Amino acid sequence: MTAAYNKSGRSLEPRSFLRVLNLFYLCDNDLRSAKAHLKTSQATPVCTYEDYPYPWAWYAWGGPDKALDALKVRFAATDAVHHFFYCGEQRKVMQRAPNLGEKARHTQGMPTEDLVNFLARLVSRM
DSSP states (O other): OHHHHHHHTOOOOTTOOOOOOOSSOOOOSOHHHHHHHHHHOSOOOOOGGGGSOEEEEEEOOBSOOTTTHHHHGGGGGOOEEEEEEEETTTTEEESSOOOTTSOBOOSTTOOHHHHHHHHHHHHHTO
16 A cells, blocks of 8 residues: 555555455454354354445455355445455456456455556545
């Protein structure tokens, strides 16, 4: 995010932050183990901040997944001015929310230049 602000020529305001919302809130570094835990849970807790408005929503939840797709549905109503995700298949930032069948690529191993350029354009319009 800092690189995008630098590229846009704007500076971050003091105490700025980035809020990350997750499909589920379970600390487990093994996705298989976390999904197994989800199957046995009565209810998946959600974050109250999911209902807040945001200047943008960046989706990064991977591809279709039987265990996780149902959790993605609640983000369809995210109140954001800009929705986007990085599409690995097309190798570009898509300026909309992904559908469940699309792979909203996670940031690990993602080429950053396209994303920094995209974010810089968003920031410069704020």
